[in-house]
Amino acid sequence: MNLSRKAQYILPLAVALVTGCSSSTVATDVRDVNAFLAAQGRNIGQRPGAGSAISMPTEDAWENDGAEAPRILAKPLTADDAVKLALVQNRELRASMYELGIARGQAVQAGLLPNPEIEISLRAPQDPFQRLQADIGFEYDLSALILVPLRKGVADAELEATRVRVARDVLETAFQARLAFYDVQARQAVLDLQKRAFDAFQAGYAAAEELHRVGNLPDADLAIHRAAVEASRIDVAEAENALLDARERFNVAAGLSGQQVTWTIAGPLPPPEDMPVDAVVTEKKAITASLELAEIGRRMEAAAKRVGLHRTQGVMPHVSGGFHGEQDGISWELGGHVTVGLPIFDRAQGRIISAKSELGALRERYVAAAIGVRSSARMTQNRIESAGKRARHYQQALLPAREKALAETLLQYNAMHVSVFQVLDVQRRVTETGIAYTETLLDYWKARASLDQILAGGARPRALGAVSTGHTSSAGMDVGSGAGH
Amino acid sequence: MDRRDFVKLGAAISGTLVAARAAGQALPSQARPLPAKPGPFPGGQVRVVTPNGATLPMKEKDGLKIGHLVAMPVDHTFAPGLEGACWGYNGRVHGPTIEVVEGDRARFYVTNRLPEPTTVHWHGIILPNGMDGVAGLTQRPIMPRETHMYEFTFDKPGTFMYHPHFDEMTQMALGMVGMIVVHPKKPKGPRVDRDFALITHEWAIRAGMRRPDPNEMKDFNVLTFNAKAFPGTEPLVVGKGERVRIRLGNLSAMDHHPIHLHGLSFEVVGTDGGDIPVSARVPETTVLVPTGSVRVIEFVPTESGDWAMHCHMTHHIMNQMGHGMGVIVGANAAKIDARVQQLVPGYMTMGHTGMGDMAEMKMPAPKNSIPMVGGKGPFSSIDMGGMFTILKVRDNPESEDGSGWYSHPKGSVADKADAAMMQADGVDPDVKF
Ligand SMILES: [Cu+2]
Numbered sequence: 001m002n003l004s005r006k007a008q009y010i011l012p013l014a015v016a017l018v019t020g021c022s023s024s025t026v027a028t029d030v031r032d033v034n035a036f037l038a039a040q041g042r043n044i045g046q047r048p049g050a051g052s053a054i055s056m057p058t059e060d061a062w063e064n065d066g067a068e069a070p071r072i073l074a075k076p077l078t079a080d081d082a083v084k085l086a087l088v089q090n091r092e093l094r095a096s097m098y099e100l101g102i103a104r105g106q107a108v109q110a111g112l113l114p115n116p117e118i119e120i121s122l123r124a125p126q127d128p129f130q131r132l133q134a135d136i137g138f139e140y141d142l143s144a145l146i147l148v149p150l151r152k153g154v155a156d157a158e159l160e161a162t163r164v165r166v167a168r169d170v171l172e173t174a175f176q177a178r179l180a181f182y183d184v185q186a187r188q189a190v191l192d193l194q195k196r197a198f199d200a201f202q203a204g205y206a207a208a209e210e211l212h213r214v215g216n217l218p219d220a221d222l223a224i225h226r227a228a229v230e231a232s233r234i235d236v237a238e239a240e241n242a243l244l245d246a247r248e249r250f251n252v253a254a255g256l257s258g259q260q261v262t263w264t265i266a267g268p269l270p271p272p273e274d275m276p277v278d279a280v281v282t283e284k285k286a287i288t289a290s291l292e293l294a295e296i297g298r299r300m301e302a303a304a305k306r307v308g309l310h311r312t313q314g315v316m317p318h319v320s321g322g323f324h325g326e327q328d329g330i331s332w333e334l335g336g337h338v339t340v341g342l343p344i345f346d347r348a349q350g351r352i353i354s355a356k357s358e359l360g361a362l363r364e365r366y367v368a369a370a371i372g373v374r375s376s377a378r379m380t381q382n383r384i385e386s387a388g389k390r391a392r393h394y395q396q397a398l399l400p401a402r403e404k405a406l407a408e409t410l411l412q413y414n415a416m417h418v419s420v421f422q423v424l425d426v427q428r429r430v431t432e433t434g435i436a437y438t439e440t441l442l443d444y445w446k447a448r449a450s451l452d453q454i455l456a457g458g459a460r461p462r463a464l465g466a467v468s469t470g471h472t473s474s475a476g477m478d479v480g481s482g483a484g485h
Numbered sequence: 486m487d488r489r490d491f492v493k494l495g496a497a498i499s500g501t502l503v504a505a506r507a508a509g510q511a512l513p514s515q516a517r518p519l520p521a522k523p524g525p526f527p528g529g530q531v532r533v534v535t536p537n538g539a540t541l542p543m544k545e546k547d548g549l550k551i552g553h554l555v556a557m558p559v560d561h562t563f564a565p566g567l568e569g570a571c572w573g574y575n576g577r578v579h580g581p582t583i584e585v586v587e588g589d590r591a592r593f594y595v596t597n598r599l600p601e602p603t604t605v606h607w608h609g610i611i612l613p614n615g616m617d618g619v620a621g622l623t624q625r626p627i628m629p630r631e632t633h634m635y636e637f638t639f640d641k642p643g644t645f646m647y648h649p650h651f652d653e654m655t656q657m658a659l660g661m662v663g664m665i666v667v668h669p670k671k672p673k674g675p676r677v678d679r680d681f682a683l684i685t686h687e688w689a690i691r692a693g694m695r696r697p698d699p700n701e702m703k704d705f706n707v708l709t710f711n712a713k714a715f716p717g718t719e720p721l722v723v724g725k726g727e728r729v730r731i732r733l734g735n736l737s738a739m740d741h742h743p744i745h746l747h748g749l750s751f752e753v754v755g756t757d758g759g760d761i762p763v764s765a766r767v768p769e770t771t772v773l774v775p776t777g778s779v780r781v782i783e784f785v786p787t788e789s790g791d792w793a794m795h796c797h798m799t800h801h802i803m804n805q806m807g808h809g810m811g812v813i814v815g816a817n818a819a820k821i822d823a824r825v826q827q828l829v830p831g832y833m834t835m836g837h838t839g840m841g842d843m844a845e846m847k848m849p850a851p852k853n854s855i856p857m858v859g860g861k862g863p864f865s866s867i868d869m870g871g872m873f874t875i876l877k878v879r880d881n882p883e884s885e886d887g888s889g890w891y892s893h894p895k896g897s898v899a900d901k902a903d904a905a906m907m908q909a910d911g912v913d914p915d916v917k918f
Contacts, residue, residue: 210821214817412807414850415851417809417810418810420832422809424829
């Protein structure tokens with residue numbers, strides 16, 4: 001808030017006169033947003049400690065330097081690539097930049113001095129002995145001139161608020177691209193695992209077919225295995241569709257179209273990091289960094305100024321003045337005048353009420369938003385801890401246990417205690433656990449990205465969604481319980 | 486050697502056996518006692534040999550024989566590779582054979598080191614009702630850490646057994662059984678040169694478990710002679726032309742065992758009820774030993790060699806066989822393996838050409854298990870296990886310890902047929918039907 005306040009109050013009229021007509025290209029706005037983000041030290045869309053802040057490309061870069069996106073797309077994508085692409089290509093983000101231009105235009109407009117009015121009138125007298133007579137009048141709206149700094153102050157505050165909102169859009173765009181990319185990674189892994197499960201069902205069916213062929217398996221069992229294969233085929237198709245959906249969501253998030261949509265990903269979701277986060281610190285940081293709060297704050301500032309503007313307007317008599325010259329054919333007669341509109345009836349009471357109410361509404365929104373930010377910070381924190389613990393448990397305990405169960409079941413098969421079908425059943429449990437692990441991992445990385453987003457001041461993480469409950473499958477005691485012989 | 490000396494010798498032999506077992510040495514060649522000589526019993530009868538087992542040492546005091554049985558948990562080896570957490574007597578499974586003479590008065594102290602009460606029932610012995618050992622019916626149970634005393638006279642010669650009669654389902658399933666031999670004061674019939682005692686038993690031990698399952702009702706997968714499964718069974722070495730007696734007791738939970746001997750026929754000469762009259766004896770090659778019964782057979786082998794002796798229920802001569810695999814015989818393993826191995830690398834379809842080769846496949850097995858394991862034979866692996874042992878008939882049995890194989894006279898072993906001879910005899914191996 002300091003930035004704009006200082007700027008507003010020391011803004012002299014003369015400066016406004018000179019700079020009022022400066023260019024208002026989007027490039028300036030991009031520069032301003034980047035400067036703003038840099039000043040706040042926000043690593044948008046970057047893993048903490050992953051290096052320099054990503055900044056918006058300029059409009060020239062958007063239109064002229066088309067090499068960036070193809071360069072990124074040429075290789076399999078990482079999550080950070082996903083963010084870069086979105087910042088380079090996302091059209092909604094560009095639209096936001098133009099909206100910033102609208103606000104800037106309004107601010108420039110508000111700082112312009114009222115134009116003087118010159119009135120010239122000629123009179124041709126009917127009396128042939130009289131000469132042509134001329135009047136020259138010069139009129140200037142003094143009230144408007146006096147109110148320029150106040151109006152400019154309001155517009156500048158609005159511009160500041162819009163700049164913060166666009167900065168939020170940048171963060172949000174980066175965040176959404178990252179989430180969409182994580183989702184693609186997860187859906188790809190789930191598809192691979194569903195295919196593996198399908199392979200297991202097919203292997204079971206192949207074994208059943210062969211045993212049936214040589215008279216060792218009844219029709220009923222063969223049909224059951226066949227049904228399992230066909231059901232699994234649907235699971236694979238669903239997983240395929242989920243992946244395609246996720247890819248499209250990413251295409252939208254990253255603004256990709258045409259040939260660009262054939263990208264590939266560099267790998268699956270990484271295992272969870274062991275990064276403890278202090279809940280109290282997180283909450284404080286979230287509040288300090290919140291761009292949502294900053295935007296409301298600036299809007300409050302604008303509203304406060306608007307109250308001031310309308311109050312001044314209301315009590316100030318409307319003053320305009322001018323000079324007047326009259327040429328009666330022989331000499332000029334000069335004079336001046338001042339017009340004073342008396343603030344008797346319209347003292348801008350209505351506008352003051354509106355502006356005050358707007359301020360009140362914003363004040364309440366500010367508190368509500370602060371409550372929301374604190375809660376989001378805690379929720380994200382909890383999610384990271386819980387999903388991280390669960391993911392690590394899958395990785396370090398359950399998956400190895402399932403692998404061990406498979407190895408031991410294979411030995412039981414060797415001891416003729418279980419059939420090939422039971423071996424494949426246990427193998428599928430490893431696969432199912434892999435799917436549940438993937439979903440939990442996605443939860444974890446979504447939460448992680450949300451926390452980064454919150455700490456960078458981004459929007460509240462609506463995308464966190466409900467807690468996923470993986471299918472961990474019951475203990476699997478149904479296998480090989482029969483004693484031998 | 487007088488009787489007293491013999492008792493000492495018996496104790497020494499028992500001690501040796503216990504030591505051998507503790508070292509996990511249960512191979513036929515290592516656990517066999519010296520061949521028996523005609524013993525000190527009335528009528529010059531030989532003492533009883535309990536293959537893989539021992540005889541209970543008994544003290545003699547004022548004409549009374551005193552023995553001590555301790556019921557206790559025992560770690561037992563069924564065959565190399567399969568250990569069991571069992572219950573038994575005096576540190577062994579099964580309990581030692583009690584060997585006395587008709588008319589002996591005996592006093593048995595029974596100490597209970599089990600976590601639950603027990604008793605001893607003297608199966609087949611006719612004795613005062615209060616000595617019969619049925620918990621609740623004829624006596625108080627012997628509580629853990631208590632010692633009870635039984636005292637009675639062995640009035641009748643014959644072959645009998647002992648086992649608990651408290652929670653017998655659990656205690657017998659875990660191994661608590663033993664044999665009793667009461668020699669007659671005046672033996673009838675021809676003199677016997679060799680006298681063996683064998684108890685058949687069955688156990689449910691899933692591959693990878695150690696505790697036999699006492700609740701099992703039908704799926705028994707470890708079948709034993711004297712608590713040993715082949716190749717853990719100790720062979721019976723006898724002389725050609727010798728008269729051999731084998732006392733077969735059965736305390737299996739659920740199954741009778743048709744015990745079959747190769748290379749000879751025998752007569753069933755007695756049960757735990759007494760001798761069978763000579764006029765009622767018939768030649769047999771298989772004797773069905775019902776659960777809870779004793780059958781005593783006698784024979785004189787005339788053919789030297791290594792002869793199979795086994796239960797004729799084919800599932801009873803398998804080691805820890807499972808039946809969860811389904812029928813694989815006839816399937817094309819390649820068709821199954823190609824797909825399954827992609828998902829489970831160690832997988833290999835087996836049993837598609839039958840099961841005979843499985844003993845040699847050396848598939849990785851669950852720990853503490855001997856599925857499909859057979860024994861080593863002189864020609865190839867013997868693909869049998871369980872209730873299987875070998876009767877070794879030798880011209881000079883005293884020089885044999887049972888570890889060597891019979892050497893066949895030249896040309897007396899079935900082998901690959903000569904093509905020219907087949908042709909000459911009109912045998913076409915490619916004949917169509
Ligand atoms: Cu049998």
